[in-house]
Amino acid sequence: MSDAEFIKVKYRLTDQVAKPGGMTAELANERAMRELAALGGDARKAIGATISRMEEMVKAREATVDAVYDESSTVLDIAGMFNQRILCDAAYSLCELADRLRTIGRHDWQAIGVHVSALRLIWSKDKNVGPDMKTVVDGLWALTDRFNPT
Numbered sequence: 001m002s003d004a005e006f007i008k009v010k011y012r013l014t015d016q017v018a019k020p021g022g023m024t025a026e027l028a029n030e031r032a033m034r035e036l037a038a039l040g041g042d043a044r045k046a047i048g049a050t051i052s053r054m055e056e057m058v059k060a061r062e063a064t065v066d067a068v069y070d071e072s073s074t075v076l077d078i079a080g081m082f083n084q085r086i087l088c089d090a091a092y093s094l095c096e097l098a099d100r101l102r103t104i105g106r107h108d109w110q111a112i113g114v115h116v117s118a119l120r121l122i123w124s125k126d127k128n129v130g131p132d133m134k135t136v137v138d139g140l141w142a143l144t145d146r147f148n149p150t
Helices: 012-018 025-038 040-060 065-081 085-104 109-125 131-145
Strands: none
Touching: 025 040, 040 065, 040 109, 065 085, 065 109, 085 109, 085 131, 109 131
16 A cells, blocks of 8 residues: 655745735725726716616606616616715615516506606715705605515
């Protein structure tokens, strides 16, 4: 019977991590935040344009709830990157409303319009969003909860 032989595998990544230099997680985070802040103006414009498209959908009343969902999801994605929690919550409520409307096979343009108007209001407040907007979002969720698919 032969003896077991252990072979230690040497990974190149282990050598690279052990070398001095590189950057700390704190430095990487600071750089990422700086780069993200540089995109803030473009992100605000994109959110504004998306809300405008949803306002047009509400006026025309011809779009599908899937289209409303997609646009609201875009607002949610962009606002989430910039930690705009109240705007995210309002957009998420509209996503949920669109999903529930799709599930029950219905369009309710008044409910969608209320959500879009709230998104416009919250977006226009920018960084001046206070506790009063939390109350608005709570109202949006109360409206969304009226459309229960079960």
